[in-house]
Amino acid sequence: MAKRLGQHFLFDEEILEKIIKSAQITKKDTIIEIGPGKGILTRPLCERAGKVIAIELDPYFSKTLRPAVGPFANLEIINDDALKILCNPDFLARLKKEKSLKIVSNIPYQITTPLLFNLIFSPLSWELLVLLIQKEVANKLLAKANSSDRTFITVLANLWAEISLISFVPKTAFRPQPKVDGAVVRFLPKKPVSWLLFEKEFIRLLKIAFSAKRKTLTNVLSAGYQKEKERVKNLLKKSGLDPNTRAEDLEEKDWLNLYQNLRSSSFI
Structure with missing residues (x-):
């Protein structure tokens, strides 16, 4: 047993x-x-x-x-x-x-x-x-x-x-x-x-971002949210992130900053 x-x-x-x-x-x-x-x-x-x-x-x-x-x-x-x-x-x-x-x-x-x-x-x-x-x-x-x-x-x-x-x-x-x-x-x-743990859209963001770990955030977020890549790139840059970065490269503070920018830009 x-x-x-x-x-x-x-x-x-x-x-x-x-x-x-x-x-x-x-x-x-x-x-x-x-x-x-x-x-x-x-x-x-x-x-x-x-x-x-x-x-x-x-x-x-x-x-x-x-x-x-x-x-x-x-x-x-x-x-x-x-x-x-x-x-x-x-x-x-x-x-x-x-x-x-x-x-x-x-x-x-x-x-x-x-x-x-x-x-x-x-x-x-x-x-x-x-x-x-x-x-x-x-x-x-x-x-x-x-x-x-x-x-x-x-x-x-x-x-x-x-x-x-x-x-x-x-x-x-x-x-x-x-x-x-x-x-x-x-x-x-x-x-x-x-407070992020109570945000359903934040949890969804993480799930999408880590769904294809080897892909860049530009590609995985564009596909996951069905948004244009150029818009994703601009939002990543606004968040102080390289468009070619991957989900595994971000610290917790980076996720907070990215989520806030995506939300304030009506991306999510």
């Missing part, structure tokens, strides 16, 4: 310690753990946090987690799909009452990307997140301008939070061993959240 659900259990104590330390856990915190599995991370979370809510999809691990971890009164176990319950209005309303909400998890690799989208657009106010994810995804999130690793989610995630690498994690640190290495990444959500 664990392999089918994409779970790989961390057993490296040094990496575990780095996760706990970087989460800066106090008794004021309510910690969400996604995919606790055998409870290797759950126990130290319960020892430090005021409350731990462990969301486990696998019915077997949901039943065996408490005996494996111990009789912690501050541990709540929910047998459900994290992607669904973190969108459930009743569950969200309950979490909104928590004063200091954090996520600390070894994320099942197969849900990493949809989970990140869920968290970025979540109505909840997260204090901090420490996630063990695929190294490939971490590289995308941490990629700077002019890097081929930059994607649509790179821009969204960096508008949403300050992102830092805690440690790379070799695949040998897990059982069963995954096919790829991992990385521990910390997210400090920005407050207030960038």
